[in-house]
Amino acid sequence: xxxxxxxxxxxxxxxxxxxxxxxxxxxxxxxxxxxxxxxxxxxxxxxxxxxxxxxxxxxxxxxxxxxxxxxxxxxxxxxxxxxxxxxxxxxxxxxxxxxxxxxxxxxxxxxxxxxxxxxxxxxxxxxxxxxxxxxxxxxxxxxxxxxxxxxxxxxxxxxxxxxxxxxxxxxxxxxxxxxxxxxxxxxxxxxxxxxxxxxxxxxxxxxxxxxxxxxxxxxxxxxxxxxxxxxxxxxxxxxxxxxxxxxxxxxxxxxxxxxxxxxxxxxxxxxxxxxxxxxxxxxxxxxxxxxxxxxxxxxxxxxxxxxxxxxxxxxxxxxxxxxxxxxxxxxxxxxxxxxxxxxxxxxxxxxxxxxxxxxxxxxxxxxxxxxxxxxxxxxxxxxxxxxxxxxxxxxxxxxxxxxxxxxxxxxxxxxxxxxxxxxxxxxxxxxxxxxxxxxxxxxxxxxxxxxxxxxxxxxxxxxxxxxxxxxxxxxxxxxxxxxxxxxxxxxxxxxxxxxxxxxxxxxxxxxxxxxxxxxxxxxxxxxxxxxxxxxxxxxxxxxxxxxxxxxxxxxxxxxxxxxxxxxxxxxxxxxxxxxxxxxxxxxxxxxxxxxxxxxxxxxxxxxxxxxxxxxxxxxxxx
Amino acid sequence: xxxxxxxxxxxxxxxxxxxxxxxxxxxxxxxxxxxxxxxxxxxxxxxxxxxxxxxxxxxxxxxxxxxxxxxxxxxxxxxxxxxxxxxxxxxxxxxxxxxxxxxxxxxxxxxxxxxxxxxxxxxxxxxxxxxxxxxxxxxxxxxxxxxxxxxxxxxxxxxxxxxxxxxxxxxxxxxxxxxxxxxxxxxxxxxxxxxxxxxxxxxxxxxxxxxxxxxxxxxxxxxxxxxxxxxxxxxxxxxxxxxxxxxx
Numbered sequence: 001x002x003x004x005x006x007x008x009x010x011x012x013x014x015x016x017x018x019x020x021x022x023x024x025x026x027x028x029x030x031x032x033x034x035x036x037x038x039x040x041x042x043x044x045x046x047x048x049x050x051x052x053x054x055x056x057x058x059x060x061x062x063x064x065x066x067x068x069x070x071x072x073x074x075x076x077x078x079x080x081x082x083x084x085x086x087x088x089x090x091x092x093x094x095x096x097x098x099x100x101x102x103x104x105x106x107x108x109x110x111x112x113x114x115x116x117x118x119x120x121x122x123x124x125x126x127x128x129x130x131x132x133x134x135x136x137x138x139x140x141x142x143x144x145x146x147x148x149x150x151x152x153x154x155x156x157x158x159x160x161x162x163x164x165x166x167x168x169x170x171x172x173x174x175x176x177x178x179x180x181x182x183x184x185x186x187x188x189x190x191x192x193x194x195x196x197x198x199x200x201x202x203x204x205x206x207x208x209x210x211x212x213x214x215x216x217x218x219x220x221x222x223x224x225x226x227x228x229x230x231x232x233x234x235x236x237x238x239x240x241x242x243x244x245x246x247x248x249x250x251x252x253x254x255x256x257x258x259x260x261x262x263x264x265x266x267x268x269x270x271x272x273x274x275x276x277x278x279x280x281x282x283x284x285x286x287x288x289x290x291x292x293x294x295x296x297x298x299x300x301x302x303x304x305x306x307x308x309x310x311x312x313x314x315x316x317x318x319x320x321x322x323x324x325x326x327x328x329x330x331x332x333x334x335x336x337x338x339x340x341x342x343x344x345x346x347x348x349x350x351x352x353x354x355x356x357x358x359x360x361x362x363x364x365x366x367x368x369x370x371x372x373x374x375x376x377x378x379x380x381x382x383x384x385x386x387x388x389x390x391x392x393x394x395x396x397x398x399x400x401x402x403x404x405x406x407x408x409x410x411x412x413x414x415x416x417x418x419x420x421x422x423x424x425x426x427x428x429x430x431x432x433x434x435x436x437x438x439x440x441x442x443x444x445x446x447x448x449x450x451x452x453x454x455x456x457x458x459x460x461x462x463x464x465x466x467x468x469x470x471x472x473x474x475x476x477x478x479x480x481x482x483x484x485x486x487x488x489x490x491x492x493x494x495x496x497x498x499x500x501x502x503x504x505x506x507x508x509x510x511x512x513x514x515x516x517x518x519x520x521x522x523x524x525x526x527x528x529x530x531x532x533x534x535x536x537x538x539x540x541x542x543x544x545x546x547x548x549x550x551x552x553x554x555x556x557x558x559x560x561x562x563x564x565x566x567x568x569x570x571x572x573x574x575x576x577x578x579x580x581x582x583x584x585x586x587x588x589x590x591x592x593x594x595x596x597x598x599x600x601x602x603x604x605x606x607x608x609x610x611x612x613x614x615x616x617x618x619x620x621x622x
Numbered sequence: 623x624x625x626x627x628x629x630x631x632x633x634x635x636x637x638x639x640x641x642x643x644x645x646x647x648x649x650x651x652x653x654x655x656x657x658x659x660x661x662x663x664x665x666x667x668x669x670x671x672x673x674x675x676x677x678x679x680x681x682x683x684x685x686x687x688x689x690x691x692x693x694x695x696x697x698x699x700x701x702x703x704x705x706x707x708x709x710x711x712x713x714x715x716x717x718x719x720x721x722x723x724x725x726x727x728x729x730x731x732x733x734x735x736x737x738x739x740x741x742x743x744x745x746x747x748x749x750x751x752x753x754x755x756x757x758x759x760x761x762x763x764x765x766x767x768x769x770x771x772x773x774x775x776x777x778x779x780x781x782x783x784x785x786x787x788x789x790x791x792x793x794x795x796x797x798x799x800x801x802x803x804x805x806x807x808x809x810x811x812x813x814x815x816x817x818x819x820x821x822x823x824x825x826x827x828x829x830x831x832x833x834x835x836x837x838x839x840x841x842x843x844x845x846x847x848x849x850x851x852x853x854x855x856x857x858x859x860x861x862x863x864x865x866x867x868x869x870x
């Protein structure tokens with residue numbers, strides 16, 4: 001057995017997207033020796049895919065905006081299931097986090113008076129999204145990456161070593177968290193390149209691993225999104241909440257088949273694009289739900305006027321929260337009014353001059369031209385729902401990002417609560433920054449207060465190694481690619497955008513069988529850069545997380561945000577007061593109900609009573 | 623719509639390797655990366671390829687297709703004849719790790735050598751004011767997805783290992799230009815570009831611009847303007863004399 005590579009750090013950050021990098025910067029600035037571990041190359045994380053912008057109530061375009069308005073929009077978007085403390089912190093701190101990016105070198109689009117420009121987005125009352133064309137995620141990741149480099153340059157000046165206090169381990173997968181008794185002691189994993197194992201000893205671990213979309217067939221998520229952090233947390237004894245809520249982004253590409261699911265930014269609608277069915281009708285006017293009737297225009301004329309005069313008109317229904325738009329598209333397609341490839345039409349070509357489209361939506365123009373031979377300045381796009389984001393994740397303390405396991409933190413998509421049952425567009429990038437920073441600070445404080453550092457036992461290491469090598473030990477077993485495809489198909493068909501009891505029960509049966517078959521996965525070749533092996537290990541995580549999704553979805557007998565039940569179509573105020581909490585027991589998942597903490601009264605006072613009546617029970621209102 | 627496509631894929635590691643022939647199904651609308659994935663799933667489960675977003679946004683799946691540096695995920699199969707044999711090889715400028723995966727650490731080393739953004743000391747966060755027209759020049763360069771195809775194709779390093787030490791390559795010379803053109807950056811980067819990053823090695827053959835999947839005008843908008851600034855500073859006889867008389 002080759003000797004094990006070992007490292008020791010104060011804080012380990014798993015994941016190098018927006019949340020991970022922001023957490024690492026914070027931990028390093030708190031004086032912690034910090035390591036970032038990521039599956040891809042540094043700077044390639046899924047955050048680059050974010051297009052529209054970062055929501056922050058800076059009030060640069062409409063000075064009526066404030067954190068209170070942003071808080072209200074976030075709670076409405078999540079149908080009041082949100083962790084209100086997280087929504088509050090998020091709305092309050094997002095502007096500072098955006099301005100801070102400018103000091104790191106970010107270059108956002110500007111207003112006429114030279115401030116950061118802000119654009120309209122679904123569910124946001126005012127233009128609120130700081131953006132760079134439609135490549136805001138790339139700007140965010142590059143800016144944070146460059147900030148990390150700048151911190152490393154400082155260390156080089158001081159110590160003669162770039163990596164003295166902040167080191168990035170890229171193309172590295174963590175397979176297990178390591179504990180000492182009840183608390184975190186480090187992480188175990190392997191270099192993807194060589195397949196060699198590494199043990200990291202660290203008293204604090206911040207999970208920033210993103211989402212779970214690769215368990216679904218049609219998704220906007222990249223291969224990295226295999227629910228690693230969700231599963232690592234579960235196996236380490238932490239709990240997940242809200243796993244039944246999955247956001248299907250209304251506009252993914254539907255053709256050609258090989259790009260099915262790739263995201264088409266909401267900015268297309270924010271900048272004037274409209275949805276039409278095969279009859280040429282702007283169908284969204286037929287799908288304005290009761291709770292939003294007073295906020296959305298009921299005719300095209302008013303909706304169109306809103307783009308230039310927001311004070312005197314209601315917004316067009318194309319800008320309803322994502323769950324509403326996704327369901328509407330689904331219904332249109334089901335009713336036979338879809339486009340030739342099973343989507344609907346998203347048209348900006350008749351709404352803006354070609355030059356303006358190329359300027360505001362350059363990557364969409366490029367993406368459709370290159371991948372689908374469609375010129376969006378002259379033709380409509382074909383779009384349909386795609387699995388985009390998981391609202392659920394590790395249950396954390398809002399202020400510090402701490403999970404229920406000592407030393408384990410989570411931030412960004414892998415954490416749960418902030419977005420309730422549905423996330424608003426633009427609230428993701430701000431979430432990454434606000435809670436990435438908080439988790440970095442929380443973990444640092446924890447480490448500083450420790451009297452004795454945890455120790456890693458050799459048995460744990462031996463066990464982790466054996467688990468990781470298992471697929472090489474067996475012959476004639478299952479092909480991981482086959483199993484993965486079956487999992488994706490099952491989740492897509494049976495726990496997808498519209499759910500039914502019988503189908504979810506079927507999904508759970510299939511998951512049980514897949515779990516059994518996963519015991520005998522076989523991979524060929526050796527450990528060096530072996531994608532079959534990587535997938536075999538990721539599958540373990542996907543199966544565990546999929547079980548959480550299916551079990552929680554089966555239990556929640558209502559429809560809310562990213563959880564739509566055909567057999568329970570309405571929202572139930574009693575269910576708003578309950579969270580479904582997932583834990584691991586044996587080799588399965590248990591789900592339990594847990595009461596929500598009541599919303600603080602000064603935050604409740606930000607809403608009209610008539611609006612609250614739509615969401616809260618009579619008991620809560622009295 | 624489907625046909626059996628002929629592929630030659632380089633397989634091997636740092637000790638050597640060879641092109642291997644495959645016949646594999648190709649469907650309408652697919653890109654080369656789809657075919658590589660199908661090979662993994664059906665014929666070569668351990669075929670190594672680096673990829674991530676599959677939408678041309680992350681810059682991971684850089685390789686050479688029929689000898690041309692390209693992103694595997696943005697190269698549609700429809701640009702080839704059905705009868706054509708398509709050759710996929712790893713980027714040539716960087717050391718091989720395995721199959722289509724190369725060691726791109728050269729680029730991360732060079733990135734670290736570019737001094738970071740130097741913000742104005744007198745402005746607090748939130749006080750930055752810049753005009754759109756002034757940020758647009760640097761914004762073009764920030765479209766870079768760091769696929770390193772420009773670094774791979776640049777002849778200064780492609781066939782000259784010995785130049786790697788002194789030359790940062792188009793990507794990072796462009797980064798220097800981006801910071802130099804940032805309206806609020808306070809550092810002076812003109813001398814650095816020439817002395818520390820090897821701008822003088824570039825003889826503006828524009829190969830980098832040609833392979834850029836983001837269509838950034840690397841040569842015209844970044845490298846040539848930087849060269850002009852260097853020329854103004856270093857080679858303008860009046861400036862030269864001024865520098866001699868009044869030490870900068």
